[in-house]
Each structure stands twice: as structure tokens, then as C-alpha cells.
Amino acid sequence: xxxxxxxxxxxxxxxxxxxxxxxxxxxxxxxxxxxxxxxxxxxxxxxxxxxxxxxxxxxxxxxxxxxxxxxxxxxxxxxxxxxxxxxxxxxxxxxxxxxxxxxxxxxxxxxxxxxxxxxxxxxxxxxxxxxxxxxxxxxxxxxxxxxxxxxxxxxxxxxxxxx
Ligand SMILES: CC(C)(COP(=O)(O)OP(=O)(O)OC[C@H]1O[C@@H](n2cnc3c(N)ncnc32)[C@H](O)[C@@H]1OP(=O)(O)O)[C@@H](O)C(=O)NCCC(=O)NCCS
Numbered sequence: 001x002x003x004x005x006x007x008x009x010x011x012x013x014x015x016x017x018x019x020x021x022x023x024x025x026x027x028x029x030x031x032x033x034x035x036x037x038x039x040x041x042x043x044x045x046x047x048x049x050x051x052x053x054x055x056x057x058x059x060x061x062x063x064x065x066x067x068x069x070x071x072x073x074x075x076x077x078x079x080x081x082x083x084x085x086x087x088x089x090x091x092x093x094x095x096x097x098x099x100x101x102x103x104x105x106x107x108x109x110x111x112x113x114x115x116x117x118x119x120x121x122x123x124x125x126x127x128x129x130x131x132x133x134x135x136x137x138x139x140x141x142x143x144x145x146x147x148x149x150x151x152x153x154x155x156x157x158x159x160x161x162x163x
Pocket of ligand 1: 025128
């Protein structure tokens with residue numbers, strides 16, 4: 001399994017990965033219908049494609065030559081010292097094999113000028129919270145706009161100091 005920058009030809013696989021992993025992670029929390037609605041809005045080919053050319057961002061996939069098993073997307077905020085990890089998803093069958101840690105490490109190395117990596121995580125998503133704490137993040141507050149401005153989805157805000 002290796003981590004590399006995503007390209008346009010990965011986008012169909014990334015979309016399918018996000019749909020499968022979102023259902024596995026969030027159906028029990030938000031319900032199937034709401035998950036369908038959110039993935040349908042946020043993970044369109046156009047939305048994913050726009051990331052490929054977003055400045056000061058990093059869009060990574062974990063690939064074993066056959067399967068895109070993980071995806072990570074991070075982008076600098078208005079403050080270039082603060083980078084936001086907007087997505088980190090590993091297909092359920094590939095979780096707990098070190099892929100999430102590999103993607104996270106590569107994201108951290110991709111923004112040498114940043115001193116803070118920030119993310120939002122659903123408060124009921126205990127495995128992800130455990131993963132982030134084990135990887136050096138601490139909880140710093142709450143958000144009401146998880147995923148998109150005005151989404152109304154509450155989340156915990158975590159940060160990790162870099163460098
Ligand atoms: C959270 C997530 C990104 C972590 O990715 P992952 O590839 O499973 O992460 P890793 O394998 O690096 O680490 C996960 C656990 O497996 C353990 N692990 C790592 N390599 C392992 C191996 N070879 N054998 C057994 N366990 C291993 C790690 O110690 C870690 O334990 P922890 O959760 O207690 O810290 C992934 O599980 C995921 O996509 N979850 C669903 C979606 C989600 O919640 N994403 C985050 C949204 S904010």
C-alpha cells in the first residue's frame with residue numbers, strides 16, 4: 001500500500017470509497033437517508049474534481065495497485081499556519097492496518113509552513129476520536145458547521161501542533 005497524490009482518474013473510486021465508508025460510519029448516527037443526502041451533495045464528481053486544483057491543499061489516496069483503500073484531503077485556512085484536515089476515510093475492510101496513520105503522516109509533512117492541524121469529528125464517532133487522540137490530537141472546542149458552512153451538524157474540534 002502506498003500513498004500518493006490523487007488524480008482525476010481516481011475520482012470514481014474515491015466517490016465509491018466515500019459512499020461505502022460514510023454508510024459504514026454514519027448510518028447508525030445520522031440514518032441511511034441523511035447519509036445518502038449528504039454524500040450525494042458533498043461527494044459529487046464536480047466537488048471532488050475541484051479539490052485537485054485547490055491551492056494550498058493536499059488530496060491523497062492510499063493505493064495498492066488494485067484498490068483505492070483510503071483518502072485524505074487537507075487545505076490551508078485563511079491563516080496559512082492552520083491547516084484543516086477535511087477528510088480522512090479508509091474503506092472498512094482496510095481499517096486497522098496502519099493506512100489512516102500513513103495518510104495522516106503524509107498530510108502533516110505536506111504543509112511545512114503550518115504549525116496547527118485542525119479537524120472536526122462527530123462526537124458519537126468513538127473509533128475516530130480514539131484514533132485522533134492516539135495520534136496526538138486534543139479536543140479544543142465545538143463546531144456547529146461540520147463539513148460545510150451552515151450544515152448545522154455539530155462536531156468536536158480537535159487540533160494537533162505540528163513541527
Ligand atoms: C479513523 C480512520 C481514518 C483510521 O484509519 P485506519 O487505517 O483504520 O487507522 P490505523 O490502522 O492507522 O489505526 C487504527 C487503529 O488500528 C491500530 N493498528 C494500526 N496498524 C495495525 C495493524 N497492522 N494491526 C492491528 N492494529 C493496527 C492502530 O493502533 C489504531 O488503534 P487506535 O484506533 O486504538 O488508535 C478509519 O478507521 C476510518 O476511515 N474510519 C471511518 C471513517 C471515519 O470515522 N473517519 C474519520 C472522520 S473525522
